[in-house]
Amino acid sequence: MNNKMFKSAVLSTLAMTASSWSTVVSSETFDNTQWNSVLEQANGQTVYFHAWGGSQEINRYLQWAGKELKDQYGVNFNHVKVTDIAETGSRLLAEKAAGKHDGGSVDMVWINGENFKSMKDNALLYGPFVSNLPNWQYVDKSLPVDSDFSEPTEGLEAPWGVGQLVFIHDKQTLNNPPMSYMEMLNYAKAFPNKLSYPKPPEFHGTSFLKSLLIDLTKNDPALAKPVSDADFQGVTKPLWDYLDEFHKVAWRGGKQFPAGTAETIQLLDDGQIDLAITFNPNAVYSAQANGNLSDTTTAYAMNSGALSNIHFLAIPWNANAKAGALVAINFLLSPEAQSRKGDISIWGDPSVLNKQYLTGSAAKTQQFKSVAEPHPSWQSALEQEWLKRYGS
Structure with a gap:
C-alpha cells in the first residue's frame, strides 16, 4: 500500500471511529475495541498542542507529560507556546477560509471562555468526544464540567483543571x-x-x-x-x-x-x-x-x-493527529497526570477528578468561595x- 492509500485508510478508520463515538455512552460501557483502534492510530503521530507558555512550572509539567506520552503510547507531544490562544483561533479561522479541512497545523488547544465560544460558533472543534474517553469515569461530575462561562460544552472540550x-x-x-x-x-x-x-x-x-x-x-x-x-x-x-x-x-x-x-x-x-x-x-x-x-x-x-472557572482541552476539526490528541487528552485526565499536575511543588493546579483518585498534595488542595x-x-x-x- 502506498503512502497516499495508507493515509486514506487511516483517516477513514478514524472517521468511522469518530462517527460511532457520536452516540454518547457511559464510562462503564465505552467500547475497548474503538479505543484500541485510536491507540494504534496514535502511535507515531505528532501532536502540536497550542497552550499558554508564560509559566515555567506549567512548561516543565508539559515536558514531563510529553515524555510519558512518548514512552507509554509512542505519541510525540509538542507544546507550542502562545501568549494568547485567540491567536490560534485566528489561525484556525484562516485555515477554514482556505478550505484546509484536514492536515491542520493545530492538534490540541488549551481554551475556555470567549475562545471556546468563538471556536464553537465557527465550527472549529472536533467532537463530541469527551464522555467516551476512558478516563472520563474519574472526573468529578459535581463540578460544572459541561458548561464553560455559561456556554454548554456539548462534549467538544474536556475539563482539565479548576482556576x-x-x-x-x-x-x-x-x-x-x-x-x-x-x-x-x-x-x-x-x-x-x-x-x-x-x-x-x-x-x-x-x-x-x-x-x-x-x-x-x-x-x-x-x-x-x-x-x-x-x-x-x-x-x-x-x-x-x-x-x-x-x-x-x-x-x-x-x-x-x-x-x-x-x-x-x-x-x-x-x-x-x-x-x-x-x-x-x-x-x-x-x-x-x-x-x-x-x-x-x-x-x-x-x-x-x-x-x-474550569479550563479545558479541545481538538480542532481539521487536526492532523486527532488520534494522538485523543490519547494525549485522555492521559492528561488520568489519576497519574492529574495528581502530578495538582502537586503543589510542581504546578498545583486544582484537579477536575474526584479526590478519591488523587494522591499526594493534589488530594488536599483547598478552593476559595466561587x-x-x-x-x-x-x-x-x-x-x-x-x-x-x-x-x-
Missing part, C-alpha cells in the same frame, strides 16, 4: 492585605506605586477587570447575559471610575503594566509591588519550591470570593474599552 483568581502577598511586608476592591483602592492611595495588574487583553489582566466589575456592581444580572451597547455603558461606569482613580496611584503611575502573572510574581519578590495575581490558588507553593517566592508568601481571595464568570461576550467588550481608554 480561581487570587492574590499573593508576603506576610512579612504586608500582614493585613486588602480584603475587598475598595480596600485595595484605599491601600493604593495610602501606599502609591505598590499595586498593579497585568495589561489586558492578557488573560490575568482581563480576569482582574471582570472580577472588579462583578464586585463593584454587586454582580449585576446583565453580566450573565450577552453584552449589549445599552447595558455596557451603564454597567461598566463604576469600573472605569475606579480605574481612573487606581491608575493615578498604581505602579509606575498606571502608565505601564506587568505583562502577566509571572511578572507580577517577580515584582512581588523584588519588593516593587505588594500583591501578585494568579489564577491558581496553589501557584504560590510551586513558586516557593522553585525559589521564585519566599516562604513567607501566601495566597488569598477577596471576602466576596474568587472569580472561578464567583461565577460573566457571559463570555463581556470579555471582548471590556478588553476593547480598556485598550481605548488606557492602552496607549
